[in-house]
Amino acid sequence: MSENPKTAVIEMSGAEVCSMRETSLAMIEEVNWTVVAGEFWVVAGQQQSGKSDLMMMTAGLMPPAKGSCKIFGIETQSFSESELADRLRVGFVFENGQLFNHLTIMENVALPLQYHKDLTIGEAAEKTMALLELMELKPLADVTPANVGLSWLKRAALARALMLQPDLLLLDNPLNGLGARHVKWWLHFLDQLWHGYEWSGGKPMTIVATAEDLRPWKNDARRFALLRDKKFSLLGSWGEVASQDDTIIMELMETSLDTTTYRKE
């Protein structure tokens, strides 16, 4: 299942991304983007710039309004039952976790394993608890999502996405609303996944995350892109991002918040 390092995992050509809630509304007009296996991309943009819609389209939750979007060489538009194996190679973490409220954290995390391997909760418990332990979620195993804070919900959503050991991990604004300790944990854990973590059999994972704040993502090995005014622009490495003379990028990279000036959007 592991990808050749040069294989394109995501390929978008002239893709127009529409809003998930209002399908007639175009959020991003033309995306030409290729993500190669083993890369770590951060797509930055302000609120309402279409980050979530781009992620959902990439995950195959909606087709592009125009152009094409392929994952592992398959058009997401034609993702059907027969491509289920490829579908399961993609892990997705929603911005608010989107856990199932009627299940406990443990049941949420175990669900993909139970469903696709046809296991009872007892049979899936060992592997699930090991993952929960790894992610410091064990004390919350029997708690329902309504009683868990956002930071832990997001972590549980990550655990659920990792349960089937995907090759590609899509994260929608994972650091939004997290405290400093959780941000540190996330960046450290994602780096481990990217380089090949014991949990995923040591194989490097391709990661794409969206962000409203670029500062935590500073790393020369990561690649960056920007969403602005319905346009998708490739920025390159952190060095190239830092050299950009663009107000939005500078705002996204500001090290300290300047409250003396405010630019109206």
Added chain:
Amino acid sequence: MRQGLAKTLEFADAQLLRRAPLPRSYSDFLGRKLFLFLLTVQGLGAFSLITSGVILRKFRVARNVMRPLIRHEIARAGFGLLPMFMFVAVALGFLVIGETVSTLARFGAINYIGTVMVVVVVRELGPLLAAFLVLARVGTANVIELGTARATGEVEALETLGIDPVHYLIVPRVIGMAAGVFSLTVYLIIGALVSGYLCAFLQDVPITPGDYFKQLVESLGWLDFALLALKTIAFGFFIAIVTCYHGLAQPLRLSDVSRVAVRAVTQGIVVCVVIDALFIFLYLVA
């Protein structure tokens, strides 16, 4: 998977039409209502076919996950409603017998009491009342749960996990409701028939339990049993389809959920009455 569901849920687009300002001419208004009605029928038809297809195709998929879900739904639409149904059964028996016994006794037709009970309770009131009660108690809960799940993105979350939402969310509800309405109708009928005799006994009607049950047995044919089973399963199936369809198809905002719940219950009642009319026709033909 996603495209299949999206196609089924195209009716959601029709809601834009529903929210459009009322046309001025009466013929336009009627035309729009007719168009919406046809869209609803088309949507419900497509949804019921897709659900039936998933039930048959994925019968053996993830049984360890689906079995507890189905058991839970059967308990919710069946056992959970049993105390209320026992009360309704007793009330129904007393009411029907209370009204009919005095009338039949006045005309010297007390020997028809069993026949009346079979026609009124077994064929008509029992199944219809059971369906309405399940619709009110479980159907509304279905719309609210599924509507909330859709509004909060749980349906999308299922799809990202490669889990068919129709299989995971709809199939257990359809099976649970079909089984629930069938079994509750049986309990309701038995309760009503027994309490009916008690009422007759309390009114000093000169009929022995043996005669009463003999009348019942003589009035019941194999067709009654077969059509009763078919009818109640159809009620349960379509109540689940209507409520799940509205829960999944419509709301993308939490504020829409209550409005859609009301519409689903109204359509559920209409569907039950239409099915009942079809079965009356079948009784007459058979």
